[in-house]
Every structure is written in structure tokens, then in C-alpha cells.
Amino acid sequence: MSKILVTGGCGYIGSHTIVDLVENGYEVISVDNNSRSTSRIFEGIEKITGKKIKNYKVDLCNFDDTFAIFQENEDITGIIHFAAFKAVGESVEQPLMYFENNLVSLINLLKCVQEFNIPHFVFSSSCTVYGNPDKIPVTETTPPKPAESPYGYTKQMGEQIINEFSKANAAQCVLLRYFNPVGAHPSIMIGELPIGKPANLVPAITQTAIGKLPLMQVYGDDYDTRDGSCVRDFIHVSDIAHAHTLAIQFLEQGKSTKRCEVFNLGSGNGFTVLEAIKTFEKVSGVHLNYVIGPRRPGDVIAIYANNDFAVKTLGWKLKYSLEDMLLTAWKWEQRLKTDEKFYQSKPADLN
Ligand SMILES: NC(=O)c1ccc[n+]([C@@H]2O[C@H](COP(=O)([O-])OP(=O)(O)OC[C@H]3O[C@@H](n4cnc5c(N)ncnc54)[C@H](O)[C@@H]3O)[C@@H](O)[C@H]2O)c1
Ligand SMILES: O=c1ccn([C@@H]2O[C@H](COP(=O)(O)OP(=O)(O)O[C@H]3O[C@H](CO)[C@H](O)[C@H](O)[C@H]3O)[C@@H](O)[C@H]2O)c(=O)[nH]1
Numbered sequence: 001m002s003k004i005l006v007t008g009g010c011g012y013i014g015s016h017t018i019v020d021l022v023e024n025g026y027e028v029i030s031v032d033n034n035s036r037s038t039s040r041i042f043e044g045i046e047k048i049t050g051k052k053i054k055n056y057k058v059d060l061c062n063f064d065d066t067f068a069i070f071q072e073n074e075d076i077t078g079i080i081h082f083a084a085f086k087a088v089g090e091s092v093e094q095p096l097m098y099f100e101n102n103l104v105s106l107i108n109l110l111k112c113v114q115e116f117n118i119p120h121f122v123f124s125s126s127c128t129v130y131g132n133p134d135k136i137p138v139t140e141t142t143p144p145k146p147a148e149s150p151y152g153y154t155k156q157m158g159e160q161i162i163n164e165f166s167k168a169n170a171a172q173c174v175l176l177r178y179f180n181p182v183g184a185h186p187s188i189m190i191g192e193l194p195i196g197k198p199a200n201l202v203p204a205i206t207q208t209a210i211g212k213l214p215l216m217q218v219y220g221d222d223y224d225t226r227d228g229s230c231v232r233d234f235i236h237v238s239d240i241a242h243a244h245t246l247a248i249q250f251l252e253q254g255k256s257t258k259r260c261e262v263f264n265l266g267s268g269n270g271f272t273v274l275e276a277i278k279t280f281e282k283v284s285g286v287h288l289n290y291v292i293g294p295r296r297p298g299d300v301i302a303i304y305a306n307n308d309f310a311v312k313t314l315g316w317k318l319k320y321s322l323e324d325m326l327l328t329a330w331k332w333e334q335r336l337k338t339d340e341k342f343y344q345s346k347p348a349d350l351n
Pocket of ligand 1: 007010031032033034037038061081084085105126178180
């Protein structure tokens with residue numbers, strides 16, 4: 001059985017991917033320092049899969065501790081690297097913290113890939129690498145634009161580091177560019193746990209609907225889009241998770257013709273912020289308390305994916321609609337309310 005090391009396994013996408021890997025017969029271990037998450041998420045993973053997952057509470061920026069995980073698990077066959085800081089605004093305020101955490105952890109891992117001859121490496125990238133694209137939908141060959149934030153730079157630099165690494169090493173790599181992952185596992189046993197006031201749209205919607213936030217703002221309705229609000233490609237987190245299993249299988253089956261392959265992971269549909277809100281109101285039956293506010297600096301106006309390459313090459317079939325994404329997110333928010341510690345979602349409360 002293949003053994004996959006998932007970094008950031010207690011996080012939003014990592015936890016859903018662990019479930020998908022286990023359901024597809026993989027043995028999984030996780031490393032997460034819980035700087036942005038709680039290991040309590042494994043209770044949910046265990047309920048869904050019936051499996052206990054071993055997590056190493058290690059900071060990947062500490063090389064010796066990271067190396068020790070590989071010494072203890074010499075049979076690791078692949079790595080899926082999610083662990084990173086991801087808040088765009090915070091990265092503008094604390095750029096060095098972002099460059100250090102996201103890049104040092106990546107380099108430490110790649111040193112271990114080299115040292116222990118790990119054949120397969122999958123990296124969490126982002127559609128942020130396309131910036132404000134000239135033409136939509138974007139394909140994998142759409143030229144990257146300069147990043148809008150230090151966070152964005154860590155994804156662009158991460159891709160470059162892996163590209164160069166793969167030329168000089170035996171490992172084969174896959175870069176997965178996520179669009180906007182939202183929703184929760186259909187069992188509602190795991191989901192997103194934003195820390196503090198959410199910056200992202202869907203947690204802002206669900207927290208407003210439940211009354212945790214009094215009101216939310218739509219950042220701008222004067223863009224050149226069909227209703228004036230920004231366009232995004234929302235994709236269910238479980239669909240994103242399954243693409244990781246497919247990416248590992250793609251590498252294992254020797255189907256990659258390149259040392260480093262890139263895939264867009266989006267639904268292929270663009271919805272506006274206001275359309276997402278209307279869909280939420282429809283599936284939840286809740287009237288959302290929102291106002292139109294000013295534009296948020298740095299926001300991309302409109303982006304969605306051409307996902308043909310992932311669909312054809314990986315055999316990726318999308319299971320969930322926008323309605324499913326928003327309904328599962330809503331059910332998860334309602335479930336969180338029954339658990340005070342999760343509901344508070346401050347780092348100190350989580351662990
Ligand atoms: N969620 C999104 O909208 C989105 C979009 C595009 C790309 N991504 C990328 O996908 C990946 C996963 O995102 P997510 O939404 O699951 O984020 P998340 O914050 O929920 O999970 C990241 C996990 O990594 C852990 N971590 C961070 N730094 C670490 C370190 N130095 N050592 C060990 N663990 C560490 C955190 O504790 C957390 O559990 C990230 O790389 C993110 O940049 C996310
Ligand atoms: O309270 C809110 C929150 C968001 N929005 C709007 O909703 C849209 C989506 O915003 P998100 O913050 O949810 O997502 P982004 O597309 O801005 O950013 C996400 O996708 C990026 C890739 O483009 C990065 O990966 C980033 O980490 C990730 O948060 C934007 O137009 C934003 O202005 C609101 O109107 N109100």
C-alpha cells in the first residue's frame with residue numbers, strides 16, 4: 001500500500017484530502033504544527049473513515065524535526081504539501097513571516113525528498129498566480145502576472161523552486177492551482193475553521209447568516225461584470241480533495257510526461273459574489289444581512305478556470321454544484337455553533 005505524507009493535514013483542504021486518500025486505499029500520515037488549526041479535526045476524519053491518522057505536531061521550518069519524520073517513515077511514497085499560511089491581508093502586514101513560513105518549510109521538505117528519494121511530490125498552488133487575467137477562462141498556459149501580495153509571491157516562488165528542483169532530481173512533481181475552495185464534507189463531520197474574523201466570502205456569508213457577524217459587506221458592485229460584483233470560480237472542497245488522490249495516481253501510474261506538471265483545479269464556472277449570496281439565500285432559506293461596501297484593494301475582478309486538462313488527464317469528475325457547496329458550508333456552520341471551542345475559533349481556543 002502506498003504511504004502518503006500530507007502536510008497541513010489538520011487544515012481545511014488537507015483534512016478533506018486525507019479522507020479521500022483513505023477512502024481510496026492509501027495509508028496516510030500527517031504533519032501539522034497546528035499554528036492555524038486543531039488536531040481535533042481528526043475526530044471528524046475518524047468518524048468518516050473509521051481510521052486513526054498519525055499526526056506529527058512538527059513545524060516544517062525546523063529541518064531536524066522534519067527530517068526525523070522521514071527517518072521514522074522510510075516507506076513514504078509521496079507527499080502532498082498543503083502546509084502554509086494563506087491570509088492575503090496578513091501577508092501584506094507581515095511579509096517576512098509569510099516568506100519564511102511558506103518557503104523555508106517547502107525547502108526543508110524538498111531536501112527530505114532528495115535525501116530519502118521520495119518519488120512523488122504534489123504542491124498546493126493557487127489561481128493567484130494568474131493575477132487579474134487579460135482573458136478568461138484561464139488555462140495552465142495563461143502567463144502568470146506579478147503577484148498582488150507576499151502570499152501570492154510565495155505561491156509563484158514555490159512553483160519556481162519546485163520546477164527547478166524537479167529538473168535536477170528524480171522526483172516527479174505536480175502543481176495544483178486551486179480556484180476558490182468552499183463547502184464542507186457531505187457528512188458535515190469536517191469543514192473550514194476560519195480563525196478570527198473570516199476574510200473569505202463563504203465563511204463571511206455563513207457567519208453572518210448564523211448571527212456570529214452582525215452584517216457583511218460585498219466589496220464593490222461597480223466592476224465591469226454582469227452585476228457589478230467580482231466573479232470567482234467556486235469549487236467544492238471534496239472535489240478539490242479528490243483531485244489530489246487522482247494526481248498521486250497519475251504519478252504512480254507513470255502517466256506524467258513532464259518532471260513537473262501543472263493543473264487548474266476549478267469548476268470551470270464563474271459566479272459573481274452577488275449570485276453566490278442569492279444562491280445561499282435560496283438553499284438556506286435565510287435572508288442575508290449584507291451591504292454594498294467599497295472595493296477591496298488587490299481583488300481580482302473576474303477569474304475562472306478552464307479545467308479541461310485536469311478533467312481529461314486526471315479523469316477528474318466534479319460531483320458538487322454551487323448549491324451543494326453553499327448548503328454544506330451552511331450545515332457545517334450550524335454544526336460549529338453546537339461546539340463552543342470550534343465556534344470561538346481563536347488559535348488558543350482550538351488546541
Ligand atoms: N483555501 C483556499 O482558498 C486556498 C486557495 C488556494 C491555495 N490554497 C493553499 O492550499 C493550502 C491549504 O490551504 P487550507 O485552506 O487548507 O489552509 P489551512 O490554513 O486550513 O491549512 C494549512 C495548515 O498548515 C499548517 N501549517 C502552516 N504552517 C506550518 C508549518 N510551518 N509547519 C507545519 N504545519 C503548518 C496549519 O496549522 C494548517 O493546519 C495552502 O498552501 C494554501 O495556501 C488555499
Ligand atoms: O466579506 C467578504 C469577503 C469576500 N468578498 C468578495 O468575495 C470574493 C472572493 O473573496 P475571497 O476572499 O473568498 O477569495 P479570493 O478570490 O479573494 O482569494 C482566494 O483565492 C485566491 C486565489 O485567487 C487566494 O488563493 C486566496 O488565498 C484565497 O483566499 C472577492 O470578490 C471578495 O471581494 C466580499 O465581497 N465580502
